Amino acid sequence: MRFDTLLGNDRLKQNLAQSLTKNHISHFYLISGPRGSGKKTLAKLMAQAILCQGHSKPCGRCDACRKLLSGNHPDYITVEDPEHKNVAVKIVRQFREDVFIRPNESDYKIYLFPQDLGVEGQNALLKILEEPPKYGVFFLLTDNPEKILPTVRSRCTELKMQALPEETLQSFLAARFPDASPEAVAAAAVRSGGFLGQALELLESGGAVPPQTEDLIRALTEKDPLLLTQTLTPMEKWKRDALSEILQSWLALTEEALSLRSGVQALSPLSRTLGQSRTAAELYDISRSLKKALEYTGANVSPAAVCGWLTWALR
Ligand SMILES: [Zn+2]
Numbered sequence: 001m002r003f004d005t006l007l008g009n010d011r012l013k014q015n016l017a018q019s020l021t022k023n024h025i026s027h028f029y030l031i032s033g034p035r036g037s038g039k040k041t042l043a044k045l046m047a048q049a050i051l052c053q054g055h056s057k058p059c060g061r062c063d064a065c066r067k068l069l070s071g072n073h074p075d076y077i078t079v080e081d082p083e084h085k086n087v088a089v090k091i092v093r094q095f096r097e098d099v100f101i102r103p104n105e106s107d108y109k110i111y112l113f114p115q116d117l118g119v120e121g122q123n124a125l126l127k128i129l130e131e132p133p134k135y136g137v138f139f140l141l142t143d144n145p146e147k148i149l150p151t152v153r154s155r156c157t158e159l160k161m162q163a164l165p166e167e168t169l170q171s172f173l174a175a176r177f178p179d180a181s182p183e184a185v186a187a188a189a190v191r192s193g194g195f196l197g198q199a200l201e202l203l204e205s206g207g208a209v210p211p212q213t214e215d216l217i218r219a220l221t222e223k224d225p226l227l228l229t230q231t232l233t234p235m236e237k238w239k240r241d242a243l244s245e246i247l248q249s250w251l252a253l254t255e256e257a258l259s260l261r262s263g264v265q266a267l268s269p270l271s272r273t274l275g276q277s278r279t280a281a282e283l284y285d286i287s288r289s290l291k292k293a294l295e296y297t298g299a300n301v302s303p304a305a306v307c308g309w310l311t312w313a314l315r
Pocket of ligand 1: 051052053054057058059060061062063064065066
């Protein structure tokens with residue numbers, strides 16, 4: 001069993017290889033982990049291992065492997081709804097009918113749900129969960145297993161993606177981006193929280209920083225309340241996910257600036273500037289306000305109210 005294309009996650013890969021070799025295949029897998037943690041890569045590898053006709057599965061050479069890798073295997077089906085945040089119930093119902101049509105050319109029919117289903121969609125799935133067809137294997141992917149109903153979750157084998165060890169991630173990135181400076185590679189590894197997809201995004205965008213982040217750091221460094229208001233007011237119209245993402249990156253920058261105080265080398269120039277302009281107590285207050293704003297965003301407070309509150313809190 002070879003899962004080399006998925007970086008890190010050694011224990012998970014070992015356990016899966018063992019159970020797949022013994023042909024212990026669950027009907028339902030719940031794969032959880034942050035954005036860029038390899039959930040899709042793992043699901044695809046497992047599907048390949050299950051459908052592969054070679055000896056050392058997944059062999060990568062047999063007909064089934066080749067079809068799967070080129071996205072043309074008729075028994076590997078992705079259920080998604082790119083136009084909506086959650087998959088529409090209508091689409092889940094269509095899928096439910098498709099499940100009872102036997103596989104085309106293998107012993108299994110594998111479904112991937114890369115997107116959240118929402119409560120209604122999960123309820124529509126319950127019938128399948130209670131009595132899945134013998135040949136059915138289902139991969140549910142989520143960044144937060146708490147969003148999954150207990151009745152659904154209890155029927156799934158849970159697989160949790162792990163952050164990569166710093167050395168593993170850094171050496172992979174250095175090989176992939178030979179022209180990037182060691183500082184940029186190290187910064188991307190730290191800022192990604194150990195998740196390859198996010199580190200790749202950072203390096204591919206040249207480590208580009210959103211203009212709002214630069215403005216915020218300048219407002220905080222120069223103690224400029226007008227710039228602070230000008231930065232946060234347009235963000236009142238942002239979507240919750242985008243707001244939460246940028247708040248997280250601001251919190252990471254502030255924490256990096258704080259670690260500068262304890263003698264740790266701050267990696268990004270922005271956190272260095274911030275760290276040099278404010279006292280540790282002030283930085284601590286900023287990070288506390290950002291954490292609160294993140295909590296509010298996660299607790300369904302509107303982005304407008306969060307930005308308004310944060311403008312007041314950071315003054
Ligand atoms: Zn194969």
